[in-house]
Amino acid sequence: MGITLTETAARHVQNFIAKRGKGVGLRIGVRTTGCSGMAYKLEFADVLGDDDLQFQSNGVTLLVDPKSLPYIDGMELDFQREGLNEGFKFNNPNVKNECGCGESFQV
Amino acid sequence: MALLQISEPGMSTAPHQHRLAVGIDLGTTNSLVATVRNGISTVLNDEQGRAMLPSVVRYLDAQNILVGEEAQRTQSEDPTNTISSVKRFMGRGLADIGDISRFPYRFLDDSAPHGAQVRLRTVAGAKSPVEVSAEILKMLRARAEASLGGELVGAVITVPAYFDDAQRQATKDAARLAGLNVLRLLNEPTAAAIAYGLDNGSEGVYAVYDLGGGTFDISILRLSRGVFEVLSTNGDSALGGDDFDHRIYCWLLEKNALSALGPQDTRLLLTQARTAKEQLTEHAEARITVMLSGGEIIDNVLSQAAFHEMSNNLVQRTLQPMRRALRDAGLKVQDVNGVVMVGGATRMPQVQRAVGEFFAQTPLTNLDPDKVVALGAAIQANLLAGNRGEDDWLLLDVIPLSLGLETMGGLAEKLIPRNSTIPTARAQEFTTYKDGQTAMSIHVVQGERELVSDCRSLAKFELRGIPAMVAGAARIRVTFQVDADGLLSVAAREMGSGVEAMIEVKPSYGLSDSEITRMLQESGQYAKEDMQARALREQQTEAHQLIEAVQNALAQDGDLLVKAERERIVEQVQMLQDSLQQTDAALLKRAITNLNDATVSFAQARMDKSVSRALAGKNISELEVKS
Numbered sequence: 001m002g003i004t005l006t007e008t009a010a011r012h013v014q015n016f017i018a019k020r021g022k023g024v025g026l027r028i029g030v031r032t033t034g035c036s037g038m039a040y041k042l043e044f045a046d047v048l049g050d051d052d053l054q055f056q057s058n059g060v061t062l063l064v065d066p067k068s069l070p071y072i073d074g075m076e077l078d079f080q081r082e083g084l085n086e087g088f089k090f091n092n093p094n095v096k097n098e099c100g101c102g103e104s105f106q107v
Numbered sequence: 108m109a110l111l112q113i114s115e116p117g118m119s120t121a122p123h124q125h126r127l128a129v130g131i132d133l134g135t136t137n138s139l140v141a142t143v144r145n146g147i148s149t150v151l152n153d154e155q156g157r158a159m160l161p162s163v164v165r166y167l168d169a170q171n172i173l174v175g176e177e178a179q180r181t182q183s184e185d186p187t188n189t190i191s192s193v194k195r196f197m198g199r200g201l202a203d204i205g206d207i208s209r210f211p212y213r214f215l216d217d218s219a220p221h222g223a224q225v226r227l228r229t230v231a232g233a234k235s236p237v238e239v240s241a242e243i244l245k246m247l248r249a250r251a252e253a254s255l256g257g258e259l260v261g262a263v264i265t266v267p268a269y270f271d272d273a274q275r276q277a278t279k280d281a282a283r284l285a286g287l288n289v290l291r292l293l294n295e296p297t298a299a300a301i302a303y304g305l306d307n308g309s310e311g312v313y314a315v316y317d318l319g320g321g322t323f324d325i326s327i328l329r330l331s332r333g334v335f336e337v338l339s340t341n342g343d344s345a346l347g348g349d350d351f352d353h354r355i356y357c358w359l360l361e362k363n364a365l366s367a368l369g370p371q372d373t374r375l376l377l378t379q380a381r382t383a384k385e386q387l388t389e390h391a392e393a394r395i396t397v398m399l400s401g402g403e404i405i406d407n408v409l410s411q412a413a414f415h416e417m418s419n420n421l422v423q424r425t426l427q428p429m430r431r432a433l434r435d436a437g438l439k440v441q442d443v444n445g446v447v448m449v450g451g452a453t454r455m456p457q458v459q460r461a462v463g464e465f466f467a468q469t470p471l472t473n474l475d476p477d478k479v480v481a482l483g484a485a486i487q488a489n490l491l492a493g494n495r496g497e498d499d500w501l502l503l504d505v506i507p508l509s510l511g512l513e514t515m516g517g518l519a520e521k522l523i524p525r526n527s528t529i530p531t532a533r534a535q536e537f538t539t540y541k542d543g544q545t546a547m548s549i550h551v552v553q554g555e556r557e558l559v560s561d562c563r564s565l566a567k568f569e570l571r572g573i574p575a576m577v578a579g580a581a582r583i584r585v586t587f588q589v590d591a592d593g594l595l596s597v598a599a600r601e602m603g604s605g606v607e608a609m610i611e612v613k614p615s616y617g618l619s620d621s622e623i624t625r626m627l628q629e630s631g632q633y634a635k636e637d638m639q640a641r642a643l644r645e646q647q648t649e650a651h652q653l654i655e656a657v658q659n660a661l662a663q664d665g666d667l668l669v670k671a672e673r674e675r676i677v678e679q680v681q682m683l684q685d686s687l688q689q690t691d692a693a694l695l696k697r698a699i700t701n702l703n704d705a706t707v708s709f710a711q712a713r714m715d716k717s718v719s720r721a722l723a724g725k726n727i728s729e730l731e732v733k734s
Binding site (some may be wrong): 012013016019020026027031037040041043044045046079082083084085086087088089090 | 109110113115117118119144145146147152250253256
């Protein structure tokens with residue numbers, strides 16, 4: 001399955017990387033932390049790790065460490081605007097439970 | 108679910124722990140708030156998509172307040188309760204302001220002590236400039252929190268480079284009142300230079316030309332090792348973009364033979380003049396058509412050339428402060444490595460051309476000059492909030508001279524070495540010098556030299572209530588802490604009893620650059636002498652301590668010695684005392700060693716005596732168990 005980006009999200013990521021001036025892609029993962037067990041990690045990637053799984057979506061390279069993949073396999077990343085705020089939204093089919101704000105989750 | 112932002116590699120935050128930080132340009136005319144999101148510094152807009160918040164506050168009644176555009180638009184309805192350009196009053200007393208009749212406000216004729224801040228009487232009661240500024244900051248804070256979806260951990264707020272301590276403190280107070288945690292105050296020209304990434308570039312001298320709505324500032328900065336230092340500032344507090352509008356306005360009056368317009372028509376014409384000015388930035392000519400309240404129609408075409416000619420002397424007026432700033436910095440035009448343009452009025456091509464000609468180089472204009480200060484402040488805030496990796500850390504402020512304290516023998520023990528980045532904290536343990544010592548005097552000094560007498564004394568305080576112990580048994584932890592604003596606090600704590608004392612000092616206060624330079628030069632020049640002086644003082648201290656210990660021992664247990672042995676020790680004590688007059692550290696060291704050697708068997712005898720004293724009166728069975 002893998003991970004995908006919506007077109008809007010991809011456009012923003014490309015724009016951010018271009019303005020930042022460096023970066024080979026976007027690193028997505030999960031960490032065991034937070035009020036409901038797991039939390040997302042979303043970072044710029046400057047180097048490819050040896051174990052990294054790579055996915056291409058709408059022209060953006062997505063890097064995922066193999067341990068994180070089972071928790072987020074099939075996920076789609078979207079970019080949304082809510083009032084004055086804007087940012088990335090994770091549509092993760094593996095999530096069974098999440099905390100009120102959705103920043104941490106359980107599978 | 109929450110909306111996430113992309114972090115720098117390895118800098119993902121735990122859920123609900125986002126380190127949201129903003130940069131705020133608290134301007135005289137307009138204020139802005141910016142943040143670093145997804146790695147990019149961006150200005151945050153309000154619901155209407157406006158980045159700039161006019162720095163205008165109108166008090167409607169005791170509860171209701173208008174801030175920004177609305178307050179500005181309705182200013183003429185209630186001038187006494189509508190406060191604009193409050194930044195000019197920050198940290199100022201009535202005496203600083205001069206002719207108060209220029210302002211439509213009711214200044215409070217306080218019998219407050221001299222130097223107190225001005226206050227204005229409004230429908231909502233007496234308001235200080237701090238309170239008025241806090242309203243602007245509250246508005247920006249609310250905008251930022253709505254945009255970032257969480258509470259802010261802190262803000263960097265910019266201030267003019269020439270702001271003094273009182274004005275900076277007033278700005279901090281306003282932020283606190285608005286519920287903002289001030290990570291740091293940042294000089295406006297420095298913020299602009301950071302926005303252009305000059306701090307990552309080559310070292311050198313930069314000029315920041317800031318032509319705002321109503322003020323002009325020129326600052327000369329030097330970047331060395333990632334730190335911006337303001338070398339000089341100059342300017343004209345009554346020159347800005349509004350004066351250019353006024354020139355067009357006067358031209359319109361003249362062209363149409365108009366005189367003395369009502370306030371409404373004046374406002375209308377000024378607005379048109381401003382629009383024309385903005386058009387002329389990109390177009391060769393601008394057409395101005397207005398219908399006045401009396402029905403007269405104005406229809407004129409203003410060419411770029413004509414506008415440049417009528418505003419030429421305004422542009423020229425910025426050159427004199429530039430020359431003065433360079434002269435104060437002791438520099439020439441060719442020493443300047445780059446020029447940064449700040450303020451909306453620097454969009455005008457004639458301004459850019461004049462500045463370019465003056466410095467003989469093309470000024471940096473690719474960032475929005477209205478936003479550049481806020482953008483730089485946001486980058487700094489992001490850094491201070493800890494959202495960037497260690498290796499990305501750039502020095503911004505350093506301690507110019509080492510900070511330390513006086514130890515026995517008048518030696519300076521450095522706790523924080525010079526060029527440490529601030530904020531910083533260091534701790535070290537010290538002990539007592541004499542038996543039964545119950546107080547310790549802590550003398551805080553600044554400088555690179557080894558002897559306290561060659562350093563600058565900053566503060567003295569005493570730690571009292573140390574429980575009586577033998578010399579060297581007390582553990583006194585002294586902590587030096589320098590906050591981001593250069594404020595040093597020194598705390599001493601006896602670890603056993605917990606007694607504590609502390610003091611706050613401002614280390615750089617009153618030290619000019621040349622004094623710092625002199626102190627640094629001397630430290631290099633006298634390095635060798637200092638080393639010898641230190642060695643000597645250390646030996647002297649040790650000698651004093653040894654003599655005292657031996658004399659105490661002789662007084663207590665002198666009966667343990669045979670006459671010859673006793674005489675030998677007394678002789679060695681005398682020799683050591685004589686050597687103390689010498690300035691030869693090696694000689695002194697030899698005398699110390701001799702005395703130590705002479706007392707070996709005495710020390711042994713005393714040890715035996717104290718053991719037998721400890722055993723005396725003990726039950727025999729206890730001794731057996733132990734053996």
